[in-house]
Amino acid sequence: MKMEVLDEIFRRVLSSKIFTNRSSLRPDYVPDELPHRENQIKMLGSILAQALRGSRPSNVFIYGLTGTGKTAVTKYVLKRIEEKSLGFKTNFTYAYINCRQSDTPYRVLADLNESIGVRVPFTGLSRAEVYRRFLRNLDARKCVMIIVLDEIDFLVKRHGDDILYKLSRVNEDLLYSQASLIGITNDLKLTETLDPRIKSSLGEEELVFPPYNAVQLEDILRRRAKRAFRRGVLEPGVIPLCAALAAKEHGDARRALDLLRVAGEIAEREGAENVTEEHVKKARAEIERDRVVEVLRTMPLHAKLVLLSMVYLDNKGKTRTTTGELYASYVHICRELGVESLTQRRISDLVNELDMLGLLAARLVSRGRYGRTKIIELSVSKKTILEVLGKDERFSGVANL
Ligand SMILES: Nc1ncnc2c1ncn2[C@@H]1O[C@H](COP(=O)(O)OP(=O)(O)OP(=O)(O)O)[C@@H](O)[C@H]1O
Ligand SMILES: [Mg+2]
Structure with missing residues (x-):
C-alpha cells in the first residue's frame, strides 16, 4: 500500500504539470538577465x-x-x-x-x-x-x-x-x-x-x-517565470500578488521568487492544474512558518527558556506580562530543569533580541508616576513553540508546562 502511495508521488513529481525548470527559481541560480539593475x-x-x-x-x-x-x-x-x-x-x-x-x-x-x-x-x-x-x-x-x-x-x-x-x-x-x-x-x-x-x-x-518596487518585481518575476513554469499554468493574479507582497516588505526579489516557487510547489503537491492566488497565500504562510521553526530550532538555550517561560505564563492565563514576572517564571523553570539562570539584565537583552526576530512583542508603556514598564507578548503561536521545543530533549522535564 505504502509503495503505491510513493509511486504516485514520484509519478506526479517526475511528470510535473506545473514546472518546466524548477531549479531556475532557486536562490543560487544566476539568471542571464537582471532587469532594473x-x-x-x-x-x-x-x-x-x-x-x-x-x-x-x-x-x-x-x-x-x-x-x-x-x-x-x-x-x-x-x-x-x-x-x-x-x-x-x-x-x-x-x-x-x-x-x-x-x-x-x-x-x-x-x-x-x-x-x-x-x-x-x-x-x-x-x-x-x-x-x-x-x-x-x-x-x-x-x-x-x-x-x-x-x-x-x-x-x-x-x-x-x-x-x-x-x-x-x-x-x-x-x-x-x-x-x-x-x-x-x-x-x-x-x-x-x-x-x-x-x-x-x-x-x-x-x-x-535600492529596493525594487512592485512594478519592477512583477517584471522580474514574469521573466523568470517564463523559464520555470509551463505555459499558461499561472493564473493572472499570481505574479502581481507575489510582487505586491514582496514589495510591501521592502522590495526583496528573493522573497518574491520564493513565494512564486513555493506557490508552484504547493500547487504541484495538491495535484492542481494551475497555480492560483490561494496557493500564493498558502506559500506565504508556509514560508513564515518555516522561518519561525528555523529560528526557534537554532536559538541558544536561554532564549528558548525565555519563550518557554512565556508559554508557562500564558497557560496560567497571562498572555501579557512584565519583565519582572517573566524573569520570575524563567528562574522557576531554570530551577526545575537544573539549569543555572542568567541575570535579569541578560534576560532583558534576550527579550529585545526575540522582539527583533519577531517571536515576541515588547513595548514600553507609561505607568504615570511609577515610570515606564515593559509589556511582553508572544508573537507566534504557543503550538509552534511547543512543537519545535518539544523535540529538544533538554526540555522533557517541563513537557506539561
Ligand atoms: N533584477 C533581477 N532580475 C532577476 N532576478 C533577480 C534580480 N535581482 C535579484 N534577483 C534574484 O533575487 C534573488 C536575490 O538576489 P541577490 O541574492 O542578488 O540579493 P542580495 O542583494 O545579494 O541579498 P542579500 O543582501 O540577502 O545577500 C536571487 O535569486 C536573484 O537571482
Ligand atoms: Mg547576497
Missing part, C-alpha cells in the same frame, strides 16, 4: 573593466537591503569580465567568498589561496603564514585579481575588521600582481563601525542598490 551593472562593469587593461580597478563597496540583487549583479559582471578576459593578454582572476560560510579570517585567507590553486590545511598554520602564502603565489601569477567579500558583516561582527584592513593594503606587499576588493553588505549601519581608514579605502567607489 542596468545602472548598477554598467557602473560595476565600467569600474572592473580596468582589469582588462591590466590596471587595478578601484575597490568597491556595495550596499543595499536584502534581496536587491547585489550578489546576482556582482556574479553576473564578474562572469562577463572573466569571459572577456580570455581574449586579452592580461591575466585576470577573481575570488568570490561568502563570509557567512567562510566566517573566520583564517577561512577567508584559505579560500583566497584556494581560488588561485593553492591548497592550505584546514587548521595548523598561523594566519600570518596563510596570508604570506597567498601573497607569494598571487605575485607569482602576475595578474589582476578581484576579491569579492560578500555578506562582509558576518565577518566584521565576529572578528573585527583586521582582515579587511590587511586586504585593503594588499597592494603594498605585491610587486607583480594587483588586487582590488569588493565588499558587499545589507547591513547599512556597518560602515559606522568600520575603522575610517578601511572605510575610505574600501569605499573608493560606492554602489547603492
Whole structure:
C-alpha cells in the first residue's frame, strides 16, 4: 500500500504539470538577465573593466537591503569580465567568498589561496603564514585579481575588521600582481563601525542598490517565470500578488521568487492544474512558518527558556506580562530543569533580541508616576513553540508546562 502511495508521488513529481525548470527559481541560480539593475551593472562593469587593461580597478563597496540583487549583479559582471578576459593578454582572476560560510579570517585567507590553486590545511598554520602564502603565489601569477567579500558583516561582527584592513593594503606587499576588493553588505549601519581608514579605502567607489518596487518585481518575476513554469499554468493574479507582497516588505526579489516557487510547489503537491492566488497565500504562510521553526530550532538555550517561560505564563492565563514576572517564571523553570539562570539584565537583552526576530512583542508603556514598564507578548503561536521545543530533549522535564 505504502509503495503505491510513493509511486504516485514520484509519478506526479517526475511528470510535473506545473514546472518546466524548477531549479531556475532557486536562490543560487544566476539568471542571464537582471532587469532594473542596468545602472548598477554598467557602473560595476565600467569600474572592473580596468582589469582588462591590466590596471587595478578601484575597490568597491556595495550596499543595499536584502534581496536587491547585489550578489546576482556582482556574479553576473564578474562572469562577463572573466569571459572577456580570455581574449586579452592580461591575466585576470577573481575570488568570490561568502563570509557567512567562510566566517573566520583564517577561512577567508584559505579560500583566497584556494581560488588561485593553492591548497592550505584546514587548521595548523598561523594566519600570518596563510596570508604570506597567498601573497607569494598571487605575485607569482602576475595578474589582476578581484576579491569579492560578500555578506562582509558576518565577518566584521565576529572578528573585527583586521582582515579587511590587511586586504585593503594588499597592494603594498605585491610587486607583480594587483588586487582590488569588493565588499558587499545589507547591513547599512556597518560602515559606522568600520575603522575610517578601511572605510575610505574600501569605499573608493560606492554602489547603492535600492529596493525594487512592485512594478519592477512583477517584471522580474514574469521573466523568470517564463523559464520555470509551463505555459499558461499561472493564473493572472499570481505574479502581481507575489510582487505586491514582496514589495510591501521592502522590495526583496528573493522573497518574491520564493513565494512564486513555493506557490508552484504547493500547487504541484495538491495535484492542481494551475497555480492560483490561494496557493500564493498558502506559500506565504508556509514560508513564515518555516522561518519561525528555523529560528526557534537554532536559538541558544536561554532564549528558548525565555519563550518557554512565556508559554508557562500564558497557560496560567497571562498572555501579557512584565519583565519582572517573566524573569520570575524563567528562574522557576531554570530551577526545575537544573539549569543555572542568567541575570535579569541578560534576560532583558534576550527579550529585545526575540522582539527583533519577531517571536515576541515588547513595548514600553507609561505607568504615570511609577515610570515606564515593559509589556511582553508572544508573537507566534504557543503550538509552534511547543512543537519545535518539544523535540529538544533538554526540555522533557517541563513537557506539561
Ligand atoms: N533584477 C533581477 N532580475 C532577476 N532576478 C533577480 C534580480 N535581482 C535579484 N534577483 C534574484 O533575487 C534573488 C536575490 O538576489 P541577490 O541574492 O542578488 O540579493 P542580495 O542583494 O545579494 O541579498 P542579500 O543582501 O540577502 O545577500 C536571487 O535569486 C536573484 O537571482
Ligand atoms: Mg547576497
